Amino acid sequence: MSFTMYVPTKILFGAGMLDELHKQELPGKKAMIVISNGKSTRANGYLTRTEEQLRLAGVKFVVFDKVQPNPVKDQVMEGAAFAKENGCDFVVALGGGSCIDSAKAIAIMAVNDGDLWDYVASGTGKKKPIANEPLSIVAISTTAGTGSEADAGCVVTNPETNEKLGIKTPVLFPKLCIEDTELMKSVPPTFTAYQGFDALSHSLEGYVSKFANLMSDMYAITAIENVGRYLARAVKDGSDMEAREHVAFGNILSGTVMCVGTTSSQHSLEHALSAYHENLPHGAGLIMLSRAYFTNLIEYHVCDDRFIRMAKAMGMEEAKNPMDFITMLEKFLQDCGVADLKMSDYGITPDEFPKMADNAMGPMGGLFACDRVQLTKKDCIAIYEKSYK
Numbered sequence: 001m002s003f004t005m006y007v008p009t010k011i012l013f014g015a016g017m018l019d020e021l022h023k024q025e026l027p028g029k030k031a032m033i034v035i036s037n038g039k040s041t042r043a044n045g046y047l048t049r050t051e052e053q054l055r056l057a058g059v060k061f062v063v064f065d066k067v068q069p070n071p072v073k074d075q076v077m078e079g080a081a082f083a084k085e086n087g088c089d090f091v092v093a094l095g096g097g098s099c100i101d102s103a104k105a106i107a108i109m110a111v112n113d114g115d116l117w118d119y120v121a122s123g124t125g126k127k128k129p130i131a132n133e134p135l136s137i138v139a140i141s142t143t144a145g146t147g148s149e150a151d152a153g154c155v156v157t158n159p160e161t162n163e164k165l166g167i168k169t170p171v172l173f174p175k176l177c178i179e180d181t182e183l184m185k186s187v188p189p190t191f192t193a194y195q196g197f198d199a200l201s202h203s204l205e206g207y208v209s210k211f212a213n214l215m216s217d218m219y220a221i222t223a224i225e226n227v228g229r230y231l232a233r234a235v236k237d238g239s240d241m242e243a244r245e246h247v248a249f250g251n252i253l254s255g256t257v258m259c260v261g262t263t264s265s266q267h268s269l270e271h272a273l274s275a276y277h278e279n280l281p282h283g284a285g286l287i288m289l290s291r292a293y294f295t296n297l298i299e300y301h302v303c304d305d306r307f308i309r310m311a312k313a314m315g316m317e318e319a320k321n322p323m324d325f326i327t328m329l330e331k332f333l334q335d336c337g338v339a340d341l342k343m344s345d346y347g348i349t350p351d352e353f354p355k356m357a358d359n360a361m362g363p364m365g366g367l368f369a370c371d372r373v374q375l376t377k378k379d380c381i382a383i384y385e386k387s388y389k
């Protein structure tokens with residue numbers, strides 16, 4: 001058992017912490033604020049508050065407001081050109097995982113030549129090293145899901161190749177993360193559930209992966225307890241601050257699980273779904289796959305004790321059987337109101353499954369090596385088919 005623990009991001013956690021931004025040592029003099037192309041960041045006043053904080057800190061800024069829900073390469077390149085034109089020397093991501101991931105990719109391309117795909121280390125990526133250190137990143141998270149605000153990775157889609165691939169390197173750790181649970185109150189119930197399930201998945205996968213270790217286990221189990229026991233409350237009542245805090249805390253811990261451990265092939269299988277169907281939120285895709293994915297793993301009996309421990313963490317203290325985890329997962333999805341999500345509602349058809357299995361195992365195949373059991377293409381197709389409604 002060995003691991004490397006390196007999570008250098010300074011984290012300000014809790015309701016109202018955005019107001020502390022101006023007191024922090026900021027990593028530059030001119031910020032590029034990255035927000036989504038929707039209305040909510042402005043309508044909720046988050047942008048005005050962030051701008052005011054930067055003014056108080058004596059920092060100039062420009063706003064880039066073009067990030068779409070599943071970030072794509074062309075926008076990243078456009079954002080990088082915008083950062084160069086405006087002479088920005090750091091990036092402030094204000095939003096959910098898509099904004100933070102876009103901001104990280106923009107931070108790379110604002111100071112490096114060529115195309116983002118030159119620096120992607122899998123699939124059709126050209127695997128070049130990142131020559132110049134990316135612009136520093138400040139991440140202000142308005143959702144609890146990806147953990148990207150305090151981890152070293154970003155995921156971007158290349159629509160030309162139908163690849164949804166990540167870049168993971170320590171230079172992408174944000175310098176500062178603000179996890180202000182007050183900002184999460186405005187997330188609607190379904191998205192609270194999707195994002196929360198993403199956070200939960202990072203820890204569930206990390207806990208059963210081949211590279212689980214004492215350090216990742218510690219973070220994963222605590223994350224599963226916090227998200228598993230509080231997400232349904234945050235879904236039912238978005239202003240339940242105690243629930244929001246536990247979910248956000250679990251989200252940060254799950255980000256750390258990915259830094260000191262890994263996720264597993266469920267993420268590759270999902271990225272293939274949303275690479276072909278951009279309208280499918282990542283967390284919704286994970287929800288659809290989760291029952292068949294984990295049941296398949298349980299049937300191999302490679303880590304029964306770990307599934308029993310996860311069932312306990314989710315609230316079944318008397319759990320004895322690995323399938324108790326599936327019982328708790330089903331209950332959790334019911335409680336969060338997302339047990340009946342259908343692939344067909346997103347235009348996915350079963351004839352796509354062989355191509356998606358190839359996509360998951362090919363360009364996005366790295367995570368299969370993190371599994372305790374080597375899935376075959378047949379297994380992948382069977383998981384998709386069992387998950388199909």
Ligand SMILES: [Zn+2]
Nearest residue numbers: 146198267282
């Ligand atoms: Zn994820």
